[in-house]
Amino acid sequence: MKKTFLTALCFSVTMGIFAQKGKVTNQPLVPDNLADPTIVQFGDTYYLYATSDIGDQKSDLSTSGKPVVWKSKDFVNWSFEGVIIPGIDWNKYRYWAPGRAIFNKGKYYLYFTCEGPTHVAVADSPEGPFKLVNGPETFTGKETDSAVAPDIDGCPFIDDNGKGYIFWRRRKAAELTDDYLKIKGNTIDIPTGWKGYSEGPQMFKRKGIYYYLYTNGGYADYQYGYVMSNKSPLGPFTTPENDIILSSDTKQNIWGPGHGFVFNKNNTDEWFFVYLDYGIGGTSRQIYVSPLKFNADGTIQPVKINNNGVGYFAKSTMPKELKFPHAVATASSYRPDMTVIPHRWRNQKDLKFHLPDSLPKREINFAPANALDDSNYTRWWASPDDSVKCWQVDLGKTANINRCNIFFVHPSLGHVFTLEKSLDGKNWQKIYAENERTTRSPHTANKIGTTRYLRVHILEGQPGIWNIKLY
Template sequence: MRFYNPIIPDTIADPSVVEFDGVFYLYGTTDIGTGLGASGVPVVWKSTDFCNWSFEGTIFPDVDWTVAKYWAPGRVLRRMENGRYKYYLYFSASEVASPDPNAPKPDPEQTFVATADSPEGPFVTANGPNIFSGPNKAVPVLDDIDGDPFVDDDGTAYIGWRRRHVAKLNPDWLSIDPSTRHQITTKHGGAYSEGSWIFKRNGIYYYLYTLSSNANYKYAYVMSRESPLGPFEWPEEDLIATTDHEKGIWGPGHGCLFLPQNSDKAIFVYLEYGEGGTTRQVHADWLEFNPDGTIKPVKLSWEGVGPLREVKEAVDIARQGTASASSCRPGRTVTGESDGIKLAREVTYAAQNAVDGWNRTRWWAAEDDPNPWWQMDLKANYEIDRCELAFNFPTFGHAYILEKSVDGENWLKVKVQEERKLCSPHVVEKVGTARFLRVRILEGTPGLWSFKAFI
């Protein structure tokens, strides 16, 4: 049985999925393992089958993301303006705090909106420059984080955000009508919540939100039969996702509900704890409804939803080979806590992880390795059409050399990527005859989520 969760070979949180013209787009927070004070370069992953995902470059090329941070993008909207589509991206942003304790503190995190002519960007902040702190920053849509918009059947737009707030957006989609702003009460009282998501099905409006944090994340909801602004009903069983202790899936948190086009099924896309802290990963599982419109608790799984369309893929022979590497980081125990229960899982960074077909595992070279490389022995010579390399922390970019050999002693260079390139996977065409394949990493984090070789 194949495990499709996590769905993407990278550390990503707060996923938001949309479908435009037969292509799935996933926007999210790029986790880089350094805590919530910083995030990676914002990108959009895309797929035509919901299984094979890729990105190329950043969606905000005109921002210095070493001083700014971006996270928790909401649902991307589009509408026809002046004869062409315009895309609206709502996201949380601020500036990275200076390590100098005497430096001015950045402004509080807020929700901004940016527009583009394509779902892949480039996006430009709509209410001012691409600056998110200080006197010259763009005007935020909200004075808080986790803004997620929703457009009703009549074209009226709304937005939800942290602590179960909701309001109507003005017709320009760039600001809210403050007279409609209010906070939704729930049976959980004043418990902290975030990660709102509004959707409509069969005339019922649903407002999803997360409770708690880390490995103890849980997903809850309220529903209204009148409006995205309420009044809201509290379902008797309002928790739809929580840690599955038996399966070892922890803290299903900030995500979205996705309704594929031409389908009556719903998909719950969410973050999972990963290796702790900001090393979270994205999962997707089916979500079902009861006849009265209430939501059934989601059955979390490692199998996931699998392909939503036919997967046209050549034969990947890398999974039958044996991998080796210049070094590997030592394994470790990841811990957490959910429902008062202590959690623990073992993580390894072995070379073979890159060809096990699972996006949860990766090869990662030792920190003190001066010349990291990874190698594959396919056991026989093959005529290889292409290789796909999904590197560790791909938004930092990678420079590398891919080599091939028929005997493991004499090597030929197939591809030399001299400068860092931000993409995943890196695709190398027309590899040719080889039994052995070797990747030498020149720049970028030395590791591989996956390596594929197609014949």
């Protein structure tokens, strides 16, 4: 941790303080640690349901963030507001791997993993609040009656004729009852070309062909395979010659792409794959989106990973963002630089593609300037022993600011903070305060007015910022 005295409340970090310039070359979809994503479109809005990671380099699956849903109309500017499944103590229970959300008879149904099984919840809106369909008012984590599938990663599929199916870990699948809330009939094992450990399943349909996607392995060796059928969602299936369509691309700095979801844009034949990346290891993953292309015979082409993102899907309604090329960011502290070395999957024989013998590395820093670089990949993150937890920017000139959007680290856990402004860096005025721990992203302060300096004090919540955006 590097410090030099600046004020009684905030210290200046003397390395890496200038806002980065030029094109952003690594752009996860949203500024957060997410995994196991699904994206569905209802009306003119895209909804992103995912696991909120709150871990570190260790593969710590004992905890997770609270259930939220990110939404966007343009596919670039994403936000969420509040916990979507209230009434459950999410400090005790883990919300993982939400499957495809579906609309049926005026209601929205969300399938998600909690404490082992896959449960289903219902709401009047894709944003919730959702309530367990089959479960009690008070969830204890031990219910089995509320489960729609007996294991993790349950993802439903509704065929054109209205019949429902669900797919879950280890290549399991079954038909659903007419209300899509329970399994009926026998559970089947889907035959695939690769037989190792598998999770993150999905079924989708295109031009009369059913595609079953499944993962192989894990960690930085995650990869995706598929089989296809022209008969039904439960087969019989054939395995195409090139059945692994997604694997690590060290040149693009994407490792272990896994547990994702295929969706099409505006119900057209333009398809995309959203998937997790290794991140900085363990449960600190992020998500990316790449186009999905098909051959003339319906087989899927290997995914060309694009870590720059896929851009706008619709015209943005956001105001023009203000840029300050000479801005200087300082902070009370930042975490030491980190070298990330990938963790291989334990059974290499289960995999078609392998990481190189000389493992790639990621050099990660958490400098204050990362909050100004427009990248969802980088962040300022205070040192764990920092009692001040302050981030500050000198814009380099006086400007009239209408809005400030702050994207905090681990936003699903909520934040308490204050925002101050100053013309001279000495005399400060509090202009916004979030006094109760609030779960949202971004946090927005309006009508800031004329200022040259802005300062954020994080009082509760993870002391880090992905992005600060000014309008």
